[in-house]
Structures are given as structure tokens and as C-alpha cells.
Amino acid sequence: ETLNSMVPIWKRPKSEVKDEDYNEFYKNKFMDYSDPLRVITSRTEGTATYTALLFVPGRTPYDYYTKEYEKGLALYASGVMIMEKCADLLPDYFSFIKGVVDSEDLSLNISRETLQKDSQLKLIRNSLEKKIKNELHAMLVNDREKYETFWKSFGRQIKFGVYGDYGMHKDLLGDLLMFYSAKEQKMVTLDEYIEKMSEGQKCIYFAAGDDTDRLGKLPNAQLVLSKGYDLLLCTEDVDEFCLQMMHDYKEKEFKNINAGNLGLETEEEKKAAEETANENKDLFEEIKALNGKVKEVKVNPTLQEHPVTLSSEGGISMEMEKVLRKMPGSGDVESTKVLELNPNHTVFAALKAAHEAGDTAKVDQYAELLY
Numbered sequence: 066e067t068l069n070s071m072v073p074i075w076k077r078p079k080s081e082v083k084d085e086d087y088n089e090f091y092k093n094k095f096m097d098y099s100d101p102l103r104v105i106t107s108r109t110e111g112t113a114t115y116t117a118l119l120f121v122p123g124r125t126p127y128d129y130y131t132k133e134y135e136k137g138l139a140l141y142a143s144g145v146m147i148m149e150k151c152a153d154l155l156p157d158y159f160s161f162i163k164g165v166v167d168s169e170d171l172s173l174n175i176s177r178e179t180l181q182k183d184s185q186l187k188l189i190r191n192s193l194e195k196k197i198k199n200e201l202h203a204m205l206v207n208d209r210e211k212y213e214t215f216w217k218s219f220g221r222q223i224k225f226g227v228y229g230d231y232g233m234h235k236d237l238l239g240d241l242l243m244f245y246s247a248k249e250q251k252m253v254t255l256d257e258y259i260e261k262m263s264e265g266q267k268c269i270y271f272a273a274g275d276d277t278d279r280l281g282k283l284p285n286a287q288l289v290l291s292k293g294y295d296l297l298l299c300t301e302d303v304d305e306f307c308l309q310m311m312h313d314y315k316e317k318e319f320k321n322i323n324a325g326n327l328g329l330e331t332e333e334e335k336k337a338a339e340e341t342a343n344e345n346k347d348l349f350e351e352i353k354a355l356n357g358k359v360k361e362v363k364v365n366p367t368l369q370e371h372p373v374t375l376s377s378e379g380g381i382s383m384e385m386e387k388v389l390r391k392m393p394g395s396g397d398v399e400s401t402k403v404l405e406l407n408p409n410h411t412v413f414a415a416l417k418a419a420h421e422a423g424d425t426a427k428v429d430q431y432a433e434l435l436y
Contacts, residue, residue, distance in 0.1 A: 073144060075118035075165050079106050091120045094139075095163045099123040102215055105164070105200045113188035119164035119197065121204075125218040129161065136160035138193075141167040153180070154190050158226025158238060159197050161219045166193070194237075201241055205254065213252060216243050224307040232310040239314055244271070244297040244304070247281050247290060253297075255314045263293045268320035269313075270327075271297040273305040273384040284371035285322040291369070292329060296322065302388045323375070324382045327367075334366040341366075341408040348420040352432040355425075358402060359436065365405035372412040373435045376403045404436060 074082060074090050088100045101120035108116050119138070128134045136157070137150030144167060155162055170185045180186060205212040216223075220243060227235045227242070239255060246253040248261075258269060270289045272280045277298040280286060289296050299305060308319045320327065330338070341364045342349070349362040360378065368374060377383050377400040386400040406413050412435070419427040 073141075073165075073167070075106070075116050075167060076144070087118075087120075090118075091163070094165075095120070095122075097122060097124075097126075097163075101163075102211055103200060103204055105162075105196060107193065107196050109192060113168075113185065113192050114170050115166055115168040115189050115192075117164060117166045117193060117196075119162050119193070121201070121215060122161060122163060122218070123214070125161075130221075134160075138162070139165045140171075141165065142171040142173050143167070143169050145173055147171065147173065148180070151180070151186075153186055154193060156190075156194055156226070156234075157229065158222055158234065159194065161222060162197060198237060198241075205241065213243075216252065221301060221303060224301065224303045228303060228307045228310045232312075235311045239311065242307075244299055245277050246295055247277075247286065247298050248295040253295075258295060258297065259315055259317055261295065262317075266294050267317070269297065269317050270294055270320050270322055271299055271304075271308060272322050273299040273382070276300055283322065284368050284374040285327065285376075287369060287371075288327070288329060288367050289322055305382060305384055306388075321382055323384075324377050330367050338364040338366045338408065345417065345420075348417060348428070351420060351425070351428055352404065352416075355429045356404070356432050356436055359404045360401045361403045363403060363405055364408050366408060368405070368407035368410070370410075372407050372410040374405045375436070376405055377401055378403055404432075406435070 074086065084104070087104045091097065091101045091104075092099075100123055102123045103121040105119040105121070106117070107119070117138075126134065135150050135152070136155050137148075137152040138154045139146060140148040140151040140154065151166070154166055166189060168185065168189060171180075171183070201212075201215070204215065223238055223241050227238050241254075243252045243254055244258075245251070246258065255269070272283055272286055274280045274283075277300060280298045280300070281290075281296075286296055299308070305321065308321075311319060313319060345364075352362045353359060359375075365374060375383070379401045381389070381398065381400045383400045383402065386398055389395045389398040406416075412431070416428065416431050416435075419431065
């Protein structure tokens with residue numbers, strides 16, 4: 066009975082290795098008590114000759130989102146380990162991958178400095194990056210439950226990958242992204258969102274905030290849903306930065322429902338809103354002056370049963386302001402706020418009456434309450 070064939074597990078044909086053997090190797094080698102979510106094997110010859118055995122962990126390592134976490138794959142040259150964690154083999158957005166890479170093209174006495182400049186290593190890295198991306202997408206398509214488990218653990222890192230390096234990797238990572246759908250009440254990919262878009266819908270609508278329940282009740286959220294459009298509810302601090310960096314996906318622009326005009330009003334509503342705005346110019350100026358926190362006060366005819374909503378203009382939204390203010394050295398980052406009033410609401414009629422009666426104190430009180 067052969068107890069040790071002396072052939073490392075990553076060099077053996079996949080058909081000869083059981084899943085249990087891979088799981089056991091992963092747990093012993095990378096000090097994890099749970100099985101990996103997916104095993105990735107890769108063997109290439111030619112410009113980059115190497116054998117790789119990679120693992121997608123089943124859970125987030127306790128130190129993963131800290132400075133202490135070290136990414137990297139164990140690097141071997143012809144079966145001899147030359148580096149325990151070679152960080153240059155993995156891009157940051159795939160830093161959760163554990164595994165072994167064995168290449169016959171690397172010299173045994175190669176130094177760390179030479180390794181960083183080694184063209185062979187760059188070829189291996191590019192090849193591994195494509196392989197990991199394809200395997201993750203295959204998991205999304207063929208094993209949705211497993212992918213959603215992966216997404217809970219490492220989705221945040223993929224979003225950082227889209228946002229980082231000025232959006233250089235957004236095309237590579239875009240189809241891996243998942244967000245919570247208000248209409249479907251579950252996680253959906255951007256492709257699934259586009260597939261189910263209503264006729265005439267030009268944008269991918271999203272709302273960013275603390276929790277899905279609150280976001281679904283926003284005035285503009287109810288407007289978007291009433292038109293039959295779906296809405297992505299984004300609750301992680303990186304979400305809005307990620308979508309802004311992407312700008313669009315498959316020629317569909319991302320639209321934050323609380324940043325600027327959604328353009329969902331009818332021509333009649335637009336015309337009526339213009340007339341109301343002209344009629345109440347003085348009232349709006351008074352509210353703006355009394356409040357001091359908003360740049361503009363305007364009419365929004367699409368608010369249905371809501372008396373008011375607050376939106377933002379420019380590059381920084383209110384949610385971004387919250388996120389940025391938590392960061393050290395951010396200074397006084399501020400979004401440009403706009404108070405939008407519903408001209409068909411009884412509150413607006415009361416506000417108008419107070420203004421016409423010259424009751425500044427009441428207008429001030431109402432304006433503060435609405436804000």
C-alpha cells in the first residue's frame with residue numbers, strides 16, 4: 066500500500082484526487098476549520114508554464130478586513146517552496162484566494178527583489194486572474210446558493226476592486242456584482258436587473274442608505290416602483306462609490322434616486338410645477354433664507370402622498386457625505402441639499418397660507434419641520 070507517492074497534490078490529475086483530499090489539504094495547509102467553497106485547479110504550458118491549486122474559502126478569515134491580513138499564494142519552483150506568501154500573484158480584489166502555484170520556469174535561488182521584476186511571474190498572475198474570474202462567474206451561473214454565500218463574505222472586496230484604481234477593473238468585475246432588489250426582495254446581479262427592465266426604462270435606479278426597509282419607503286423609491294421599475298437598495302458604505310465609478314453597465318446609466326432630477330414626471334406635471342414655482346418664488350426664497358442648510362427649494366410634482374423629500378446636487382450625495390465624514394482628515398465634506406416640496410399636499414397649502422399672512426415664525430417652524 067503506497068502511503069506517500071511523493072507527488073504533491075497539486076501535481077496529481079484532478080481525476081485521481083477526491084474532494085475530501087482537497088478539503089483536508091486546504092484545512093491543514095491554510096489553518097481553516099471549514100471546507101473551501103470551491104477548488105480551482107489550473108495547469109498551463111507555453112508562455113507561462115505552471116500548475117496551480119487554488120481555494121475560495123468558505124468563510125471570511127477573522128482578520129480579513131484588517132491591516133494585519135496578508136494576501137498571497139504559496140510559490141514553489143519545481144516542487145520546492147521559494148515563498149510562503151507571494152502577494153504579486155494576486156490582485157487585491159482576489160486577495161481572499163488561498164492556494165499553491167508551482168512553476169518550473171522559476172529559478173530556485175531567485176531573490177524576492179528579482180521575483181518582483183520577473184516577467185514570468187506577471188504572466189502567471191494574469192493567467193490566474195482570468196481563471197479566478199471565470200470560476201467565480203461559473204459558480205454564480207451554476208451554483209447560485211454557493212455564490213451568495215461567497216458574496217456575503219467577499220462581495221465587499223469585489224466592490225472595492227471596481228472602485229479602486231480609478232475603475233480600471235470595472236469591466237472585469239461588473240458581472241460578479243450583486244445588490245438587493247426592492248421588487249424581487251432578494252439579491253440580483255446587474256445582468257438580471259437589465260433582463261427584467263420595463264419597456265422604456267433608460268436607467269438602473271438605486272438608493273443608498275442604512276437598511277433596505279428604510280430605503281424602500283423613501284418618497285422617490287415609491288415613485289420608481291410605482292412606474293414598474295426595479296430599484297437596487299444599497300446598504301454598504303462602498304456601494305455608491307462603486308456604482309458612481311462604474312457610471313453605467315451595458316449602456317444603462319446608474320441613477321441615484323436622491324441625487325438630482327429623475328425625469329419621471331409627465332409633460333403636464335412639468336408644466337404645472339413650473340407655474341407653481343413661479344407663483345411661489347418669494348416663499349421659496351424665504352424658506353431658503355430661514356433654513357440656511359439647503360441650496361435650493363423647489364417643486365416636485367411626483368411625490369404622491371409625501372409632503373417633502375430631500376435630494377442632493379453635484380458629485381457628493383448625502384450618503385457619501387456621511388461615509389466621508391467618518392474618515393480621518395476628511396474635513397467638512399458637505400453635499401449640496403435641495404428641499405423638494407409636493408405642491409398638491411395640504412402641508413404646502415398651509416405653508417403658503419402662513420406666508421401670505423406674513424407669519425414668518427410659522428413659515429420658519431414649518432420649514433424646519435419639513436427639513
